[in-house]
Amino acid sequence: MTHDWKDEAARDLMSLGGRLANLERGKGSHVWDTEGNRFLDFLGGIAVNALGHAHPVFVEAVTQQAQRLAHVSNYFATPQQLELAARLKRLAKTGDEGRVFLANAGTEANETALKLARLHGNKRGKGTILCLNGAFHGRTTGALALTPKAAYQDPFAPLLPGVVAIDPTIEALERAFTDDVAAIFAEPIQGEAGVVPLPDGFLARARELATEHDALLILDEVQTGSGRTGEWFAHQALGITPDAITIAKSAGGGFPIGALITFGEASSLFYPGTHNSTFGGNPLASAVANAVLEHIEDTGLLENVTRRGAEIREKVQELPLVSHTRGAGLLIGIVLDGPVAAEVAAAAFERGLIINAPAADVIRLAPAYTIGDDEIAEFLDIFAASLDAVAHSQENAS
Template sequence: MTNLEAGSEAALVELGRRFLYPNYRQPDLVLVRGQGAVLWDASDRRYLDLYAGIAVSALGHGHPALVRAVSEQAARLVHVSNYYFNEPNVRLAARLCALTGMDRAFFANSGTEAVEAALKLVRRHFFAQGQRERLRVIAFHNSFHGRTLGALAATGQDKYREGFGLLPNVSHVPYGDLDAVRSALGPDVAAIIVEPVQGEGGVLPAPKGFLPGLRALADEHGCFLIADEIQTGIGRTGTFLAVEHDKVRPDVVVLAKGLGGGVPIGAMLCTRSLEGALPPGSHGSTFGGNPLASAAALAVLDTMESEGLLAAVRARAGTLAAGLERLAQRYPKTVVAHRGLGLLQALVLAPEVDARALVSDLQKAGVLVTVAGACALRFSPPLVITDAEIEEGLSIVERVLATRS
């Protein structure tokens, strides 16, 4: 018997090390509660949350609106399956279509599943039209679209793909290179899938003109444009979708992460032209769009509106950008650049810096951030973070950077 009853952090870490599948690299700490942009571990140490569970906890932790919505919905109805409509789900579908300019919503339980639905959607559309060979998808080097075999086939980073034997029919071309996309296009291409900011790839915003250029190329070739807004959507970049910065309307939008504020839910939204592509029986999900997750998502959307979170993100993004720029200038040996959009920003570290070791030093100093790509220190705080919390976080980051220079 372990000393689980004692509930000490060390005992919980020991259980995790012994029984969890060892595919992650957790440090020796257990997070037990949170409030706003602050988290506490089982030893009652306090951390500023500048990563939001990988750009997920849009409303931070313990937001009363999310707590109330989930509690009330849990008491009323948690699950019915898609054999029947459920109220929060139909309301959520209508709301998301209104917010994104899309016409139809399919619900899943994660980002990867939403991507999977989008890939199946565009392929089956052409199949139904008798274009059975029109299966190819153009994706980008350095992209991340998820980890099922289909979504992984679209992901453009070897470190995630290696060893899994991937599905064919995806071409990868350099991000930002419209000529390369043009060359890769052909009558067998069903869709182009793109992140408006490459998140996992290292927080790389699309170069100016790239997304409108993709829209034009997709139209020229009669293929679809899928915007993977799983990391960038739900206000993270200061507009509801990141494609709004470029006034681009995709044919398909995939969402997850911030949508449920931490409750798992993914969504694949599409325009009317694709509404017949997946007839009943062709695709589905037991849990997708369940009342609990849908109620959580509605609470996130309500709160974004009632608290003016899009404007708040734009204001906080300025504070974060100014602070990170200052750090880039003060510590040029460690930080070679600053980049990002909205509350998805990064310090690009010099190649010789061990990014994971720096994340670990920051965690010990009381700030939680993540590594994206090979060398980007990613900041993706809750959208409700305050300027004071950002400044506090930046001063801790500065203290840690100072000890290294």
Template sequence: MIPSVLPTYSRLPLSFVSGEGSWLVEADGRRFLDMGAGIAVNALGHAAPELVAALTAQAAKLWHVSNLYTIPEQQQLADKLVELTFADTVFFTNSGTEAAELAIKMARKYHDEAGAPRAQIVALQGAFHGRSTGAIAMAGGDKMVKGFGPLMPGFVHVPFGEDEALLAAVTEDTAAVIVEPIQGEGGIRAIPDATLKALRARCDKVGALLIFDEVQCGMGRTGRLFAHEHAGVTPDIMMSAKGIGGGFPLGAVLATEEAAQGMKAGTHGSTYGGNPLGCAVGLKVTGIVSDPAFLAEVNRKAGLLRQSLEGLVASHPAIFETVRGTGLMIGLKCRVAPADLVAAAQAEGLLTVPAADNVVRLLPALNIPDEDIAEAVARLDRAACALAQKPAESA
């Protein structure tokens, strides 16, 4: 019989009942060090006091009124994001997938409004933009699209890393290009700064919009508020989610006034998007994470973690190949199956996240204490030792 919860997930046999900081407590009392942070969502860890206070205060006042009315918390968060970024305007969603859908609509509507409709959107293979029909069509991977056709048309997919082919694919017929500055699900694969700059120039030349998907790599994850800041390149449209709500469902699409010119009353909407609860929490997260002192600490912690992981890789050449990533968005490229490392780490009370390209992701809370970083590396070391002994045990 089918379970009461639709079986679309391959869940680990763990049921967490509480959390604090970088630690989770299982129903049986076991404690786990969480280096996944809900897949880069819990930016300030579990049960962060500042976020609990913000949510509790708002919950005592007002939960929901709908976007029929002005929502003060939504306005405050939009103003803050406009102040901190390239954007002139913001639309709030509940998730990154919803942000992807609006990004598609906004890009196509822009050209229609200009009187020269374009539909084609150029995207990268190995990307992940969500699981709606539009988002999977945009990513295009066989694993995600098989059985769900017919898919939304109008997408061109270019292999990751083939920069000349990417630039050549952007023509006068292109409505927009969408890339993750650092692919998350794709295996912590960063697009070089020079490529992002060339892509910006190419889009400008042919009149296409540039969309950055910063759902996973944004909100301080790389040591800057948004990853594209490292390259000194700004998009026309940007998707945000995951860390922006610190664990509360929240997403956003940020855009320039020019790119958003087609989005007028009635062209898009959301019942829950930008609700008082989500925006109250998002405002608190954004205020904390955007602080230069906080970001400086993210970079310091990232350096500490990276240095320790480089030593780990050197100590276990049969298990690990290399360390990749930026800030606290780290990938361990493995010589063993990522699932094996995830399982071995779990046995040591450590939670990690698998990805494509034989990578295991480490996406800890941005405020993870130094001692928890050291403990995580020690547990990874024990996990690697356990994996190294497996062939001898089976011989």
């Protein structure tokens, strides 16, 4: 059978990566393609679909708000925008001084955070922004400067000056922190590097050094935020207070939204004319995010995230080719015995399971917060079969 959709994609879409299937609908943790094939989605749109697909809360919020007011310019506030900003401040525990800038995506939130860092540094004559090797903060030119991967950066050099990448170790952190540092960007768990948590004590030391050197600690919680780790924000489990965090992905449950949330004195750095967004904080996106976050909170889904994440990690540990697991909540990295993650992900897809391989030896899971016994049982069956298939292929090759 000719895959006409692949021909159309090749003809009409920019060549920016392979497309595995032509998906047309979803329900809960499952999606279907245009040929009727059914898949269990354990990647969740890369940590986006917190409530799964076509959840009634999501659908109702989109429908009701679209019938009332979808977009106004940033000359105006809306009740939905104000409600969301107050909600994010409460969940992030910013206190009264906190402020929220609503954007459209994680990359845009990180671009905003970069400008925050420059505002802070320029006031003080500081020109250096630190980021971490292994980090991923986005693909726009500013965020890309914070993403020290040659394959991503080199085609677009020169990038934003003054950004220095360091190894994610306390020793490297202490060596790099001078009085010229305006800010440090870090992900509590580096998702695109293979779900790699920062070393114990790293962020606590970063907080100390940032305070000592009058720099900002900016945490990218695009993947880890909005409940993905079982806490509203991953840094809350560490007992530290950053100067700013960026969020997106799960916050809208599938509707595009991002945000920069500031704490304390960092909240007063922006002033009229220094930043804005045409679509950021529009009433439709804000209404959906309010509904998604309210449902997560009111139904105790964070408890399910913690419990189901621990259950999955425990059960996959018994499977072939699995070395160990890492991550938190429902952001899980399954580390394999060898660099066969791409083969495992492909074998899983052939059997109707969507996962991905962010590193050569790591499988990433980021399913919906709503998963239960049935979804986990189906996942384990397909994943085990996929691991077996790759293991047998290795044996035959040897």
